[in-house]
Amino acid sequence: MNAPDTALRGQDMPITGWLYMAFELGDKSWKLSLGDGVRAPSRCSVAAGDTAFVLTAITKAKARCGLTGQVPVRSCYEAGRDGFWLHRWLTEQGIANLVVDSASIEVNRRARRAKTDRLDSDKLLSMLMRYHAGERRVWAVARIPSPEQEDERRVHRELGRLRQERTAHSNRIRSLLVLHDLRVERIGGRTWVGWWTQHAARLLPGLRAEIEREFERLSLVARQIRALETMQQHQVRSGAQPAIALLTRLAGIGTGSAWTLVKELFGWRRFHNRRELAGCLGLAPTPYASGASNVEQGISKAGNKRSRWLMVELAWSWLRFQPASQLSQWFNQRFAVAGKRMRRIGIVALARRLAIALWRYLEYGEIPLEARLKPLDSEAVAA
Structure with missing residues (x-):
């Protein structure tokens, strides 16, 4: 045929x-x-x-x-x-x-x-x-997304780029100083001013001028980061971002992390079940079964990479700040006693379960079992 x-x-x-x-x-x-x-x-x-x-x-x-x-x-x-x-x-x-x-x-x-x-x-x-x-x-x-929803993602994405720039400027200054066997613990602040005044005379004019220009760019980036972080804190405390304020009540989740999760994931997307959520994050399993071959290839890593990276970081934070929660106890029973490799595998599984728990918390008001809530901020209550 x-x-x-x-x-x-x-x-x-x-x-x-x-x-x-x-x-x-x-x-x-x-x-x-x-x-x-x-x-x-x-x-x-x-x-x-x-x-x-x-x-x-x-x-x-x-x-x-x-x-x-x-x-x-x-x-x-x-x-x-x-x-x-x-x-x-x-x-x-x-x-x-x-x-x-x-x-x-x-x-x-x-x-x-x-x-x-x-x-x-x-x-x-x-x-x-x-x-x-x-x-x-x-x-x-x-x-x-709607134009408004797309515009709301600008703040935390810009913050991410600015933090990368801050790290790049700091590393560049440290590298230039090491050329003359000068090492400093922290670049910026009051301690930096005194340290730089003391050691700048040891450097040649060209190198000194380059470091000063690099520090000016670092200072500008630091000011912009502080301005954006202050704006985020103000909006959350004033009640303009109720979903973010709700997430930050959970110990181990800060304003920046909650902001990214809401604006990238929970704020404008609608999930019908936990499988859709895991698939959007790229935390869904990827089996390979053909004939007698049956291999698990790990997570798909497809979807929103910002949210996926953040959920893995939050999983480690959850173990630290929510040790009595059911999720932390589940991880400790299955993976904590194993080696480093199993812990790295287990933290991805915990990140997936934590994402589902946070989705149910925002969508249905279900507090994760045995999770600890922070006391309400007096300013937020007044607002």
Whole structure:
């Protein structure tokens, strides 16, 4: 029996009477593939961000396919550096758009395969048709945040970058000082001023000037970090962030960690069960079972990496500040007596369980068993 006779047997064909459009987004130009599922797709190249030309391409594609009137248009593109502005613009034009996860797109498994932007856009177009024909699991579709929800993620992400810059500036100053056998415990503050005044004369003018410029950049970054952290504390204490304030009541969870969890994970995403939550965090198991081979490959590491890293750090913090909780007792019974490798494996399992417990705490008000709550802040109560 030939493959063409069986490839589409028992499957829905693409819904005709619609126009399908796939974007392959680039820095300078976009590649568009447009088709109706009957004729061969038409292709065109658009200058990046030229939305007027996109509408023109849609009009020409409708005329080519013989589609008249208010014909539904379905489009898609891969999630990437362009973010979600294009999705919102397409929605305003009445176009049903999908933003898909790049890692979920199927690829040819040959050792050497042809890859061009045209082939990629054609592949997206064919998968878009399959998706609307009923094959919903052909790829993973991203959930689109509102502009306000997307904007709320700016603070903690900027804080993360600033802290990395602070570490880089500090390390650079230490490296320059070690060149002349000078070592300092802390860079910045009152102790630094006295130490630098005492030892700066030992350095040559060029090196001294470079360290001073580096310290100016370090001071600027430190001021910006303090300003953002103060803003976070003020919003939580004033009652403007109730979910964050609720999380910070649990011992072992600070304002910064609670802020990141709410803005990245719990604030705008909706989970129906614990498996969806673990999958979003990339803490879901990844089995490999083929024939007689049955191997557990570990966690998938797919999803929100900021939240996943943070949950592992919070798991260690939970063991320290919540030793009497049921989660900590479970970890100690199963992994604490084992070696370092088992503890590293166990902390990932604890992070997954802790994430589920925090989700139930915020969603249903279920306090983790035997968990200790901090006393209410007097300022928060007054607010």
